[in-house]
Each structure stands twice: as structure tokens, then as C-alpha cells.
Amino acid sequence: MVTGKTIAERDAAPSTLHGGYLPTPVSRLEHLFPGSSTPIHAKLDQLQLSGSTKERTAGFLLDQLERTGALQAGGTVVESTSGNLGMALARQCTLRGYTFVAVVDERANVAACQTIEAYGGRLERVETPSDGNRLRARVDRVAQLLADDPGAVTTHQYANPANPAAHAHSTMPELVEALGAPPDHLYVAMSTTGTVLGCQQAITAAGWHTRLVGVDAEGSALFGGEPGERKLPGLGAGFQTALSERAHPDAVVRVSEADMVTGCRLLARREGLLAGASTGAIVAAIGRDLPRLGAHESVAMLIHDGGAAYLPTVFDDGWVTAEIAGGADALAAVHDVNPFSGRP
Numbered sequence: 057m058v059t060g061k062t063i064a065e066r067d068a069a070p071s072t073l074h075g076g077y078l079p080t081p082v083s084r085l086e087h088l089f090p091g092s093s094t095p096i097h098a099k100l101d102q103l104q105l106s107g108s109t110k111e112r113t114a115g116f117l118l119d120q121l122e123r124t125g126a127l128q129a130g131g132t133v134v135e136s137t138s139g140n141l142g143m144a145l146a147r148q149c150t151l152r153g154y155t156f157v158a159v160v161d162e163r164a165n166v167a168a169c170q171t172i173e174a175y176g177g178r179l180e181r182v183e184t185p186s187d188g189n190r191l192r193a194r195v196d197r198v199a200q201l202l203a204d205d206p207g208a209v210t211t212h213q214y215a216n217p218a219n220p221a222a223h224a225h226s227t228m229p230e231l232v233e234a235l236g237a238p239p240d241h242l243y244v245a246m247s248t249t250g251t252v253l254g255c256q257q258a259i260t261a262a263g264w265h266t267r268l269v270g271v272d273a274e275g276s277a278l279f280g281g282e283p284g285e286r287k288l289p290g291l292g293a294g295f296q297t298a299l300s301e302r303a304h305p306d307a308v309v310r311v312s313e314a315d316m317v318t319g320c321r322l323l324a325r326r327e328g329l330l331a332g333a334s335t336g337a338i339v340a341a342i343g344r345d346l347p348r349l350g351a352h353e354s355v356a357m358l359i360h361d362g363g364a365a366y367l368p369t370v371f372d373d374g375w376v377t378a379e380i381a382g383g384a385d386a387l388a389a390v391h392d393v394n395p396f397s398g399r400p
């Protein structure tokens with residue numbers, strides 16, 4: 057198309073697009089659960105430039121630190137992150153001229169750590185403490201780094217209201233606009249609970265009827281859960297986060313790691329969407345509820361991140377069989393029409 061503008065003029069606006077989060081498309085999943093006529097739509101946030109929903113969170117967190125003056129030019133940002141927020145912050149800190157330090161634990165995804173470093177971020181690794189609470193160990197290391205460097209600030213994702221604000225002001229409005237109406241049921245995975253709280257805030261503010269389902273991992277301490285060993289990163293938390301005290305999803309569904317694997321594999325093979333463990337958990341949660349939902353009730357979900365980083369775990373048969381309780385059954389379950397129906 058001839059616009060009458062030079063390439064430099066045409067590029068002026070698009071060239072700034074990579075600086076923050078992108079509005080992502082919403083797509084109908086027609087093959088996920090064969091025979092079900094309940095419409096399921098997914099918001100494809102794996103298309104964010106750092107590969108996850110956390111791109112939105114990173115932008116809102118940094119904007120807030122800049123607005124309040126807490127983060128000065130050339131300053132340092134420290135955050136406890138098991139991967140996705142770290143990748144997003146590393147990317148956006150580099151673009152904005154800040155140093156980024158990611159505090160990670162042994163469960164952190166190797167590819168995520170490499171990506172943080174590729175964007176120019178620095179890794180600070182903590183070992184698993186004797187009580188197994190890696191999240192607490194990371195939070196403690198952040199506090200120590202801040203004490204050591206008075207010029208450093210943290211985005212404090214577990215308690216910062218800018219975290220849910222990202223989803224109240226972008227994720228949820230975008231989703232409703234794309235669907236043309238609020239969905240009857242919305243499934244999001246939980247870790248800090250920023251996403252679920254932000255969606256809740258948007259739903260409450262607009263008076264939408266949407267039933268909000270928070271999807272958690274078995275072994276997560278959120279919402280009174282019994283803390284336990286978890287091998288897959290992305291969802292769940294080792295303690296009750298400050299944000300979660302304000303989050304009141306209509307339902308909390310806890311999913312086993314075996315079901316996360318099955319959910320990820322169904323999404324890949326039936327919909328051609330390669331997603332991470334927390335999205336697999338969402339697929340499992342929807343599958344459980346589906347027999348109880350009417351054909352006219354609409355379901356929406358978030359794809360929180362892409363699956364490439366999970367190829368050596370979730371998508372590796374040998375790893376799943378060796379490391380995940382019920383792993384062999386999880387692999388076989390992909391042949392069932394809905395492997396999750398009948399789960400409590």
C-alpha cells in the first residue's frame with residue numbers, strides 16, 4: 057500500500073512496539089475436547105516478546121517505580137523470579153537503561169536463565185533450604201541484595217499493586233473486547249496471584265458476571281494448600297502471597313503435575329499450541345469442569361507462556377516417566393477424549 061510516507065516516517069510508530077507488552081489475539085479452541093460444544097477461547101499471551109504474560113507485569117512494575125521516583129536513571133532492579141518475570145524485566149530493563157538482577161532457585165528453567173543473561177540481566181542463584189521452601193529463600197536473598205546496595209530497588213511482585221493492575225488494565229479488557237462480551241467462566245493460573253487478582257478487579261469494577269477460576273498446583277501453599285514438593289515451575293507458591301489475601305476467585309482448582317503434562321500435550325497435539333505447565337493445568341481444570349457446563353456457557357483461558365522451555369521436561373517422555381508421579385498414566389491419558397472428566 058502506498059502511504060506517501062518515507063520508510064523512516066512509517067517506522068516511527070512501529071519501532072517503539074517492542075518496548076513493552078503487546079495486545080495479544082484470542083483464538084477459539086475447537087479440537088481440545090472433541091464432542092464438547094462449549095466454546096473455549098484462549099488468549100495467546102505466549103506471543104508476548106519475552107514469551108509470557110509477565111511482559112505485561114514487568115511493564116507496569118517498572119512504570120510504577122519510575123513514576124514514584126524510586127528507580128533513578130541507570131539504577132538497579134532486583135527481583136525474585138523463577139523465570140518469566142525475569143526474562144521480561146531483563147528485556148525491559150535493558151531497553152530502559154537499568155541493571156537487572158534475577159534471584160533464581162534450582163528449579164528455574166535453564167533456558168529462562170540463559171535468556172535473562174542474553175538480555176543482559178545478571179543471575180543470583182539460591183540453594184534449596186532444608187525446609188524446601190525455595191520461594192522464601194529467594195525473597196530473603198532479594199532483601200539481602202537491597203540491604204547491600206541502597207541504590208537498588210525491587211519490583212516486589214508478590215505484594216505490589218502494579219502487578220494486578222497490569223491485568224486489570226490490559227489482560228482482562230483486551231479479552232472482553234476480543235470476545236465481544238465477558239466470558240461466563242475464566243481460568244487463570246496462579247503464582248503471585250497477580251493475574252487472578254487483576255482479572256477479579258476488572259470484573260468487579262465493570263460488574264461482569266464472569267466466574268473466575270484460579271488454577272493452582274498440588275503442593276502449593278496458596279489458599280490454604282498443603283505445601284509440598286513441586287517439580288514444574290510457573291504456578292503455585294511456597295507461601296501465602298500478600299496479593300493472594302485480596303484475591304477471591306470463585307473457585308480454586310488444584311492440579312497434579314501429571315495432569316499438567318497431559319493438559320500441555322493435549323493442547324499441543326489437538327490445537328497445535330505449545331504451552332507451559334501452568335497452561336496445561338488450566339486445560340486440566342477446564343476438562344474437569346466441562347461435563348458440568350452447558351453448551352452455551354463460554355469459557356476463556358490464558359495461555360501464560362510458550363512450551364519451548366518445557367521441551368526437556370513436560371514434553372520429554374523419559375523425564376515425565378522418571379520424575380512425575382503417575383507419569384506413565386499421564387502420557388497414556390492423551391488418548392482419552394477428556395482425560396480429566398470425573399476428577400474431583
Ligand SMILES: Cc1ncc(COP(=O)(O)O)c(C=O)c1O
Binds near residue numbers: 246290291
Ligand atoms: C507461566 C505462568 N504461569 C502462571 C502465571 C500467573 O502468575 P501470577 O499469579 O504471578 O500472575 C504467569 C504469569 O505471568 C506465568 O507466566
